[in-house]
Amino acid sequence: MPLSRGTGLAWALAGLWITASLPGVLSQTTNSKGGTIKESYDYVIVGGGTSGLTVGDRLSESGKYSVLAIEYGYIEPDGLRLGQNTYNITSAPAAGLNNKTFSVDVGCIVGGSSAVNGRALQRGTKDDYDIWSQLGGSGPDGPWSWKNLLKYFRKGLQLVPPNPDIPADFNFTVDYKYWGQNNGNKSVFAMYGNTIPPNAYPLYQGTKQLPGVNVPEDGGNGELGLLYYMQATDPRTGNRSYARTAHWDGLNRPNYDLLVGTRVNRIVFEGTTAVGVQTTPRGGTGPSLIIKAKKEVILAAGTIHTPQILQLSGVGPANLLKKAGIKVKVDLPGVGANFQDHTFVSDVSFRWGTPPPIPQSLISQTPASNGISRTYLGLSVPLSVVSANYSSIAQTLLSQSSASVLPPDSHPSIVKGYSSQKSLLAKSILSSKDTSLSYLRISLTPLTVLPTDNPNVSPAGLSLLPINIHPFSRGTVYIDAVKTKAALSLAAASEIEPIVDYRALSNPLDISLVISQIRFLRAVFTSPNGPFAAYNATEINPGPQLQTDAELEKWIREKTSPSVYHPVGTCAKMERSLGGVVDESLRVYGTRGLRIIDASIFPLVTGATTSMSVYAVAEKAADLIKADQKGGHGH
Structure with a gap:
């Protein structure tokens, strides 16, 4: 099936069970607390990591709004275990480093990289x-x-x-x-x-x-x-003190859900307004599900996966999307560019x-x-x-x-x-x-x-x-256009990790x-x-x-x-004329109801480890979203 016709997939629901604390067979109808996933939420957050859980906590604390965070990883003990609670990604060969490849170690666990970093x-x-x-x-x-x-x-x-x-x-x-x-x-x-x-x-x-x-x-x-x-x-x-211990454990709010072991394949648009997400169970072999967002879709999938999701959704560099067989919804050249790490x-x-x-x-x-x-x-x-x-x-x-x-x-x-x-x-x-x-x-x-x-x-x-x-060098994070075009479904395409080129x-x-x-x-x-x-x-x-x-x-x-595990910049908060992807309110240019809140918005990598800055960005993002609530903005 051509990827641009991914909307023809069946949106069946799975009926399997998952425990709250162990990896297992995912039910897309069951959240990590054992409750039922709803068909729609006020806010759907893509990513249950450092920024996603922080903003989820802040948006749900009043009890007025329903929030769902969707995480590819599981609730597991914290600490770095490569390949188990990090994504299994190998970089493109680095021409400036004798064509060597490197492991791209970003958190794949509830709490994200704040659960696996050096603290x-x-x-x-x-x-x-x-x-x-x-x-x-x-x-x-x-x-x-x-x-x-x-x-x-x-x-x-x-x-x-x-x-x-x-x-x-x-x-x-x-x-x-x-x-x-x-x-x-x-x-x-x-x-x-x-x-x-x-x-x-x-x-x-x-x-x-x-x-x-x-x-x-x-x-x-x-x-x-x-x-x-x-x-x-x-x-x-x-x-360790991290996003999960601060912004998820023990909250038990009826209006704040967490869906684990789940891949977000794409953002669902009506015109250029984000109205939900399409998901499949981790691994890409289960049935798909669309979860609606009544107010906003909020991307918190990180510097590597936030641009991937945008690109698969038709938001990104037009030439890349066309090569991948994806219909261009918003030509936004900066999606996946400006990649930096220490x-x-x-x-x-x-x-x-x-x-x-x-x-x-x-x-x-x-x-x-x-x-x-x-x-x-x-x-x-x-x-x-x-x-x-x-x-x-x-x-x-x-x-x-x-x-x-x-x-x-x-x-x-x-x-x-x-x-x-x-x-x-x-x-x-x-x-x-x-x-x-x-x-x-x-x-x-x-x-x-x-x-x-x-x-x-x-x-x-x-x-x-x-x-x-x-560093002065800039890299890219782009979907693999050839493999994406050859994929049999959008779910399969979203399991293909993007090409991470540090260009160190x-x-x-x-x-x-x-x-x-x-x-x-x-x-x-x-x-x-x-x-x-x-x-x-x-x-x-x-x-x-x-x-x-x-x-x-x-x-x-x-x-x-090429990395101290501080990847940033692939959806930069810069003016659109400068290759920016989000504005000063973190809204994605050319869209409505879509915001990005993770380290991909850093226009420049900070002269420090990045987690503290991610927490600050998330706290500010929550206030920006709350300000729109008062102003009546939304779909």
Whole structure:
């Protein structure tokens, strides 16, 4: 059956049962609470992950509106188990990384990637969000700017005060105006660990002496610098705190349902108004079901699957849709473009000749009895700190032909949008403020230290994973047009994973950035005049034998990973003329009753892990939707 005739499929209902907590045979008439799925809801949310559950909670809390979240995964114990609670996706070969392919690990579980990530909670800088606002057309002080998003960061997470027993010489300070407090027990908790790794003290004392390194009063105040990382941990148990524990478990609202093990094949439109979704049981072999949305369909399927669903629904680049045999409903070139993720090289490491001393205040520290994890130390710096050639890199970025570094045949709006991004990126690079964009982020105290975690023993060395936190390269996430056209049904086509092309290092300036990062780290830790000179460090990787740019580039292309599992950008909140997909209210251009609320709307990847920003976006999205309720908007 040609895909464009998918509406001819039978919409029969299945009559099988599923338990609330275990994977099993899906009944499309039964929700995860054992109740019956209704034919229609006020709001149908596609995705039961970080953003989907957050918005589902907020829209259902008044009791006035019915909400259904549909999730491909199941309710399972949290924690990363590749292939079990992540999607099984392999990327397209990366030309810039010696044609290697990579696993695309995004959450396939109730709670989404917040259920499987490393728990790290970080924010970008003020420039990160001010640029979001500018790309959306509302200026640097618009609704998506730092100052206007801060209240949603505060609402989305509850701060747990740091352990007062952590020694004072670690300068552990918190400014509570940047954090939510006393939100009750139904919240995502942000907390510092109760102990400090053994190498934190000398690294803190040495790094803060570096020229241009800021030491912010609080790691969430929108500034770069030397800071401590928070984690999403429940202080009562030490367990993961995430979207499911905060926004689903224990709510038991009659107007809030969750359908698991279910694939959304497409959005159902009447004209260009979204009125529901078509679903099939996970695996694509069961009968299809249409669930109506009386007010809105809300996409929260994530950066990889939200563009896929739009494209299968006829919303996306017209040329791609025609090749796939899909009738074009809205020609929206930006759907699937602008794909970004953080890249990193593994690893840049050093061995101490004279191990740094461990301060007595740390040796005498007693680990907390509840076992809550350690507090890790990180560094985030602007390009002006990393490279003396920062202004040259900015000028090269501005003069570079945008079309030459984007995918071939990119739509003119995509090229125009990338040019706008480059202009804002260059401006931030040249500003060199503590609130500008970062171009290196590293954890100075990694999850493992050499050779021991014993606070009485100084680690033998230091292993770093320098992250290119604002890469210039852009990738794509597109349906496989050939396989899609050959599929026998829409349900079968929707089970074909999209082609994920990171295109890492496709912009040659990214190589320049990483080379600068390596040279910076060498200078920091091995310079005879640097703050760590007394410890006589020897470089292990990439090794002092690699000195020229060409030698380092070869090593970088072999050692780079295109993802730190922070995929964003494929349905960007930008002006439509710039290749944007959603407007400032997160409505999909050219449609009615359709909104996107996940990380795919990020026009630029933040200089931080992404989950905290996703929670903030979701909280703001809920308010935008509620504002439309008051204004009487809808179908």
